Amino acid sequence: MPRPKTRIQLRNSETILEAALDVFSSQGFRGATLDQIAEVAGLSKPNLLYYFPSKEAIHQTLLTRLLHTWLDPLREMDPNGDPVAEIMGYVRRKLELSRNFPRESRLFAIEILQGAPRMRAAIEGELTELVAEKALVLQRWMDEGRIARLDPVHLVFSIWALTQHYADFDVQVRTVLGEGHDPYAEAGAFLETLYARLLAP
Amino acid sequence: MPRPKTRIQLRNSETILEAALDVFSSQGFRGATLDQIAEVAGLSKPNLLYYFPSKEAIHQTLLTRLLHTWLDPLREMDPNGDPVAEIMGYVRRKLELSRNFPRESRLFAIEILQGAPRMRAAIEGELTELVAEKALVLQRWMDEGRIARLDPVHLVFSIWALTQHYADFDVQVRTVLGEGHDPYAEAGAFLETLYARLLAP
DNA sequence: GCAACATCTGACCATCCGGTCAAAACCCAT
DNA sequence: ATGGGTTTTGACCGGATGGTCAGATGTTGC
Numbered sequence: 001m002p003r004p005k006t007r008i009q010l011r012n013s014e015t016i017l018e019a020a021l022d023v024f025s026s027q028g029f030r031g032a033t034l035d036q037i038a039e040v041a042g043l044s045k046p047n048l049l050y051y052f053p054s055k056e057a058i059h060q061t062l063l064t065r066l067l068h069t070w071l072d073p074l075r076e077m078d079p080n081g082d083p084v085a086e087i088m089g090y091v092r093r094k095l096e097l098s099r100n101f102p103r104e105s106r107l108f109a110i111e112i113l114q115g116a117p118r119m120r121a122a123i124e125g126e127l128t129e130l131v132a133e134k135a136l137v138l139q140r141w142m143d144e145g146r147i148a149r150l151d152p153v154h155l156v157f158s159i160w161a162l163t164q165h166y167a168d169f170d171v172q173v174r175t176v177l178g179e180g181h182d183p184y185a186e187a188g189a190f191l192e193t194l195y196a197r198l199l200a201p
Numbered sequence: 202m203p204r205p206k207t208r209i210q211l212r213n214s215e216t217i218l219e220a221a222l223d224v225f226s227s228q229g230f231r232g233a234t235l236d237q238i239a240e241v242a243g244l245s246k247p248n249l250l251y252y253f254p255s256k257e258a259i260h261q262t263l264l265t266r267l268l269h270t271w272l273d274p275l276r277e278m279d280p281n282g283d284p285v286a287e288i289m290g291y292v293r294r295k296l297e298l299s300r301n302f303p304r305e306s307r308l309f310a311i312e313i314l315q316g317a318p319r320m321r322a323a324i325e326g327e328l329t330e331l332v333a334e335k336a337l338v339l340q341r342w343m344d345e346g347r348i349a350r351l352d353p354v355h356l357v358f359s360i361w362a363l364t365q366h367y368a369d370f371d372v373q374v375r376t377v378l379g380e381g382h383d384p385y386a387e388a389g390a391f392l393e394t395l396y397a398r399l400l401a402p
Numbered sequence: 403g404c405a406a407c408a409t410c411t412g413a414c415c416a417t418c419c420g421g422t423c424a425a426a427a428c429c430c431a432t
Numbered sequence: 433a434t435g436g437g438t439t440t441t442g443a444c445c446g447g448a449t450g451g452t453c454a455g456a457t458g459t460t461g462c
Contacts, residue, residue: 008409008459024315026315026386031231032449046452047410055450094257106314109369113307113314114227116372123376131377148398153378156392161366162359168310175324177354190355197349197398209429209439235420248440250421 013051015041017065019059025103029059029118030112060118063111066104067122071130073097074156083141084199091159092189098167098185105167131156147199162191214252216242218245226304229311230260230319261319264312267305268323272331274298275357282328285400286344292392300385301369306368332357348400362385363392 019041023032034055038045052058077086084117097104118159138152160190166173166187173183221244224233235256239246253259274294278287299306312320332354339353367374367388374384 001364006408006459012409013307028229028232028311028315031229031315033448044411045450046412049451050409109314110229112370112373113310114229114232120372120376123316127373127378128379148306150394151387151391154387155317157377157388158363158375158391159361165358165362166307169313171321171329172313172324173358175321176329176358178329181352185356185447186352186355188354190359193351194359194399197401200398207438213439221408245441246420247442248420251439256420337428 009051010089012047013042016043016048016051017057017062021062021103021107024059024062025107025110028114029055049145052168060105063122064117066108067119068127069097069101069104070108071127074130077137079137079140083146084196087138087147087155087159087199088192088195091163091189091195094159094163094189095184095191098163100169102167105164109168110163145201148201150198162194163187210252213244213248215394217244217249217252217259219262222263222304222308222330225263226311227310229315230256241286255322264320264323267309270298270302270305271309272328275331275335278335278338280338280341284347285397288356288360288400289393289396290340292364292396293389294391295313295360296362296367296385302331303371305401306365310365310369327354349402351385351399363395364388 016037020032020037022040023037025074027036032055034045034048037058038048039049048058052061073090077090081089103163111117112123116123123195138155139149141147142149142152166183170183174181177183177186217238219231221238223241224238228237233256235246235249238259239249241250249259253262274291278291282290312318313324317324335357336353339348339356340355342348343350343353367384371384376381378384378387
């Protein structure tokens with residue numbers, strides 16, 4: 001029952017988490033059922049509960065993993081690099097995250113939307129601290145006149161909002177755009193322009 | 202049972218919708234229970250079902266109302282007005298909507314996040330048409346050199362993303378900002394700067 | 403090939419939840 | 433005040449759902 005030890009445990013734990021991500025991200029926590037997850041995973045319900053003690057535990061594991069993937073691109077923003085290039089790099093990485101991990105993005109969004117009942121601690125701690133740290137870097141860049149003067153925290157919010165939108169509101173984006181569009185490619189170009197203009201000192 | 206006729210029917214229907222908005226927007230459709238809604242409304246569960254035929258029907262009523270509130274600010278964008286002022290006005294109205302109707306915003310977000318199972322038609326129809334119409338106006342403004350050349354649809358997406366973020370991710374925004382901030386006032390100032398810089402020809 | 407342990411499952415349980423219904427309580431025009 | 437309609441409710445139902453458990457089936461080291 002403890003976390004992965006044998007090959008089988010590792011494989012099945014992963015299968016379950018993969019299936020759970022599918023279901024949780026499209027139905028929310030309460031909307032998801034163990035039967036659904038079991039079916040997607042190709043395992044029996046009691047078998048899920050052999051690997052994880054509860055539905056809660058599966059969800060919690062997903063959220064914990066998520067947070068790291070989530071914050072890494074911001075962590076990588078180098079205080080010693082070129083300001084515009086660093087911020088652009090962050091935007092690009094975050095957009096890639098939306099493109100490659102839309103389910104993770106939606107899982108996160110649902111959690112926050114519902115008041116972050118199972119993630120408060122992480123948001124109050126790790127996330128807030130990281131933003132505070134990077135806001136200082138942004139502030140310094142502004143003070144040095146290397147980028148335009150803006151509220152650094154809201155600048156970060158804008159990046160989150162604009163990149164996550166494409167994963168979280170995917171259905172809407174694709175419907176409005178219609179056939180024959182590559183939303184992410186277009187978004188990349190649009191955001192490039194947007195931040196170039198916004199950041200120019 | 203049909204929609205409001207007597208005073209009591211009107212009052213109770215409203216009470217129920219108000220309570221349902223509270224619960225649906227914070228728990229999602231499946232997460233919400235009739236018992237919860239009944240409790241918030243101060244009515245008994247069977248009494249809810251005297252006014253609405255089902256849980257679905259309550260939800261559907263909310264979504265239908267929502268769509269109008271939602272699209273109105275975009276409708277108001279005047280093709281004959283001053284381009285920058287009109288777009289800024291739309292941004293401001295949309296941000297006001299987030300501030301004054303965060304629950305509606307979250308209800309909408311949850312619906313789209315989960316693939317818009319109960320709103321597809323409206324999105325494919327009304328919403329897509331309105332965006333197409335306004336995109337033409339934006340395109341014309343660009344062709345006339347009155348605002349910068351951008352992808353007009355993604356410009357609209359950016360407004361949606363940036364304004365809704367403050368309602369949908371309220372918990373995160375407030376946590377990261379900490380005490381002593383007025384998120385919406387700051388967001389207003391930030392977005393003013395952002396769109397001024399982005400739209401300048 | 404076999405013991406010891408890991409993995410898996412069918413059957414089952416308690417609870418929750420959307421919805422029904424018959425009857426009670428209420429309201430109000432006459 | 434009384435009768436007819438409206439509103440409200442307690443009791444109940446059937447199905448879904450998270451979780452349990454005893455035992456069956458597999459796997460592995462010897």
